[in-house]
Amino acid sequence: xxxxxxxxxxxxxxxxxxxxxxxxxxxxxxxxxxxxxxxxxxxxxxxxxxxxxxxxxxxxxxxxxxxxxxxxxxxxxxxxxxxxxxxxxxxxxxxxxxxxxxxxxxxxxxxxxxxxxxxxxxxxxxxxxxxxxxxxxxxxxxxxxxxxxxxxxxxxxxxxxxxxxxxxxxxxxxxxxxxxxxxxxxxxxxxxxxxxxxxxxxxxxxxxxxxxxxxxxxxxxxxxxxxxxxxxxxxxxxxxxxxxxxxxxxxxxxxxxxxxxxxxxxxxxxxxxxxxxxxxxxxxxxxxxxxxxxxxxxxxxxxxxxxxxxxxxxxxxxxxxxxxxxxxxxxxxxxxxxxxxxxxxxxxxxxxxxx
Amino acid sequence: xxxxxxxxxxxxxxxxxxxxxxxxxxxxxxxxxxxxxxxxxxxxxxxxxxxxxxxxxxxxxxxxxxxxxxxxxxxxxxxxxxxxxxxxxxxxxxxxxxxxxxxxxxxxxxxxxxxxxxxxxxxxxxxxxxxxxxxxxxxxxxxx
Numbered sequence: 470x471x472x473x474x475x476x477x478x479x480x481x482x483x484x485x486x487x488x489x490x491x492x493x494x495x496x497x498x499x500x501x502x503x504x505x506x507x508x509x510x511x512x513x514x515x516x517x518x519x520x521x522x523x524x525x526x527x528x529x530x531x532x533x534x535x536x537x538x539x540x541x542x543x544x545x546x547x548x549x550x551x552x553x554x555x556x557x558x559x560x561x562x563x564x565x566x567x568x569x570x571x572x573x574x575x576x577x578x579x580x581x582x583x584x585x586x587x588x589x590x591x592x593x594x595x596x597x598x599x600x601x602x603x604x605x606x607x608x609x610x611x612x613x614x615x616x617x618x619x620x621x622x623x624x625x626x627x628x629x630x631x632x633x634x635x636x637x638x639x640x641x642x643x644x645x646x647x648x649x650x651x652x653x654x655x656x657x658x659x660x661x662x663x664x665x666x667x668x669x670x671x672x673x674x675x676x677x678x679x680x681x682x683x684x685x686x687x688x689x690x691x692x693x694x695x696x697x698x699x700x701x702x703x704x705x706x707x708x709x710x711x712x713x714x715x716x717x718x719x720x721x722x723x724x725x726x727x728x729x730x731x732x733x734x735x736x737x738x739x740x741x742x743x744x745x746x747x748x749x750x751x752x753x754x755x756x757x758x759x760x761x762x763x764x765x766x767x768x769x770x771x772x773x774x775x776x777x778x779x780x781x782x783x784x785x786x787x788x789x790x791x792x793x794x795x796x797x798x799x800x801x802x803x804x805x806x807x808x809x810x811x812x813x814x815x816x817x818x819x820x821x822x823x824x
Numbered sequence: 825x826x827x828x829x830x831x832x833x834x835x836x837x838x839x840x841x842x843x844x845x846x847x848x849x850x851x852x853x854x855x856x857x858x859x860x861x862x863x864x865x866x867x868x869x870x871x872x873x874x875x876x877x878x879x880x881x882x883x884x885x886x887x888x889x890x891x892x893x894x895x896x897x898x899x900x901x902x903x904x905x906x907x908x909x910x911x912x913x914x915x916x917x918x919x920x921x922x923x924x925x926x927x928x929x930x931x932x933x934x935x936x937x938x939x940x941x942x943x944x945x946x947x948x949x950x951x952x953x954x955x956x957x958x959x960x961x962x963x964x965x966x967x968x
Contacts, residue, residue, distance in 0.1 A: 490951035492908025495927055499936040501879075508877035508938055707852035707886035729886075747884050753933050760887060 479680070480519030493519070500681070503674040505696035505745065517681045524680060525580050525588040527618060528562040531611040532604050532638045532647055533594025537629040538564045540666035541673070560588070574607050581621050589679065590622035592650050595631040595638045599646030615653060624658040624685060625650060628672055633661035633692070634771035641775050651692065658685050661692040665768035668749050671697045691771065693743065702739035702765045705747040708732070726762065736780040737764025744769040852884050855893045858939075862897075865941035866921050876941040890937075897922060897939070904948060910935070914945050 483493055497515040501508060530538070542565075559565070560580035561573070568576055580588065592615065597603040601610035609617075619625060627650040630636040638647035651659050660679075662671050675694055678686045686694040703709060711717070711731040718726035718735055726732075733740070742765050746757040758765055764780075767773040858878065865876035880890060898918030905913050910929040917924055923945050927936040 489908050490953045491906060491947055494947060494951075495908055495912055498925075498938065499927055502881050502936050502938075505882060508879050508940075705884045707854075707884050707889070710853060748882055750881075754881065756887075 478519060479521050479523060482523060500674075500677050503670050504678045504681070504686075505674070514681055517683075521680050521683070524623075525584040526559050526591055526676070527577060527580055527588055527622075528559065528591040528593070529606075529614060529618060530564065531592065531594030531596050531615070531632070532645065533629065533631055534637075535564060536666040537593040537632075537672070538562070540664075540669045541628075542669075560584075570607075577618075581618065585621040587623050588621065589676070590618055590625045591628055592625060592632045593628040595635045595645075595647035595649060596653060597638070597645035597647050599644070603645045612653065615650065619654045619657055622657055624660065624679070625654060626672075626675060626679075627651065627659055627661045627663075627692075629667055630663045630665045630768060630771075630773070633663040636665060637774055639772070659692055660685060660688065660694060663691070663693055663698070663769040663771075664744060665773075667769070668697065668745060668751070670749050671745065689743065693769075697745045697749075698743040698769065700743065700745075702742045702744055702747055702759070705745070706739055706759055707747065708759060721762065732759060732762075732764040734782050735764050736766075736778065736782055738767030738770070738773070738776065738783060739765040741783060742767040742770050742773075852886050852889060854883055854885055855889050855896065858883065858893055859896060862919075862922055862939065862941060866919065869921055869941050869943070873943075878939040880937045880939065894924060897924060906947070912947070914947060 480493065483496065488496070494511070494515060497511050497518060498508065500518070501511050501514050504514075506514070561577040566573060566576070594604075594611075596611045596615055598612060601612065604611045606614055627633045631638060631647070632650050635643075635647050635649045635652075638645055639649075649661075651661070660675055662675055664671065671694070674697065675686060678694070678696070686696060689695050689698055691698075703712070706712075708729060708731050711729070712733060716725065716728075716730045717733055718730045720726065721735065726735075731737070737759065739759065744765075746765070747759070750757045750760075766779050767776060861876075861878065865874075868874045868876065880893075885893075900916035900918050900920060900922075902916040903913065905911060910927065911932065912928070913924075913926045915924045915926075916922070921941055921943065923940045923942060925936075925938045925940055925945060925947070926934065929935045
């Protein structure tokens with residue numbers, strides 16, 4: 470894991486591992502898919518990746534459950550192994566590294582020193598401000614460590630909803646005084662890869678994109694890469710035709726649920742949640758929550774845990790009266806579209822007034 | 825758990841139901857649209873030689889829709905496989921010029937599926953760098 474100054478480009482590294490040009494083009498094709506880019510860009514990606522230098526990545530875990538790392542290790546394209554040994558130099562990751570104690574801390578310090586101003590800092594977990602002792606690493610509080618390591622970082626990738634927006638630790642009444650990375654660091658570019666956990670492909674896709682083009686991806690108003698968070702779950706949902714026709718499951722075991730109708734009335738937060746689950750899917754592309762019969766819980770949005778209930782329809786929580794939804798459902802296409810528009814217009818304040 | 829509680833649990837009837845057949849329109853409706861896109865791409869290929877690729881992971885598809893699309897495209901004459909960072913399969917479909925390209929990783933997990941409309945996928949061709957390496961190896965063996 471202590472892979473300082475390995476040098477060389479990604480192309481050279483893969484070639485040294487015996488990967489043929491054909492294998493490299495395959496790597497680029499799946500990487501393009503990962504970055505939600507058109508397959509037509511594969512030759513350009515190949516050219517950029519072949520010459521890209523391997524960046525050093527330091528990963529700091531704070532108030533987190535390791536779910537984001539679990540998600541990353543299930544990323545299948547490219548594999549974590551190829552990412553670590555081929556595309557990036559993951560110099561410090563407490564969960565994955567073999568080193569422990571002083572050796573681990575020394576590895577991190579050496580990586581920082583050798584790549585000062587050039588390394589990427591990945592953070593998962595929120596940072597407690599209520600009492601510094603709530604979460605420490607080697608006796609150093611999360612907030613002090615974050616500020617120190619962020620100083621020499623080229624950019625920060627906040628991985629997961631906790632690092633991006635505070636997440637579950639910040640849920641009311643926020644006992645630890647949890648905050649997000651962006652609440653503490655103001656002078657570095659921050660990419661928020663939200664989700665609880667984020668799609669594994671979003672994590673590796675962002676790293677691959679930074680690596681390929683040497684610049685940050687285009688971000689939305691919450692600092693999330695548009696390639697993955699540019700559309701709502703609802704926009705990309707295969708059940709959307711049912712919504713448009715006003716066909717809703719009323720309970721999890723009624724005829725509508727069995728027929729795969731829209732889960733809006735069962736609390737689905739798809740219309741206000743920006744993420745790529747319906748197309749990227751989970752578990753090697755097997756499915757995503759709505760396909761498995763459960764509504765989206767909105768886990769990539771700020772403060773989703775305080776949205777007054779996973780199973781309450783949006784229209785009965787903060788999005789207006791239930792009667793509005795009833796009318797929309799009854800009238801069908803036109804009213805459905807209006808309700809969706811209204812919900813989307815109201816999406817922005819969620820992040821802004823509560824973050 | 826008490827005997828009483830166990831008895832109460834056992835009293836809950838569990839019925840295994842066969843899922844009903846999907847109702848009409850129980851999908852995204854994207855399969856006919858994709859087939860239309862492929863038809864247009866074939867016309868363009870013939871007219872201008874322009875290559876077209878579709879990443880199936882970027883398209884919202886409901887349960888079974890990808891299978892229905894692949895079934896509609898069928899299987900043609902040629903199938904090529906190679907092994908680099910895992911297995912890959914390049915299968916010509918029953919409409920010549922349409923190729924189904926599937927990539928697996930080293931653990932045999934599906935990592936990408938594309939439809940390419942082209943005379944031959946670029947991945948079939950040997951690459952200059954690989955040819956150069958091979959030539960060096962052959963030359964070394966002959967001189968050794």
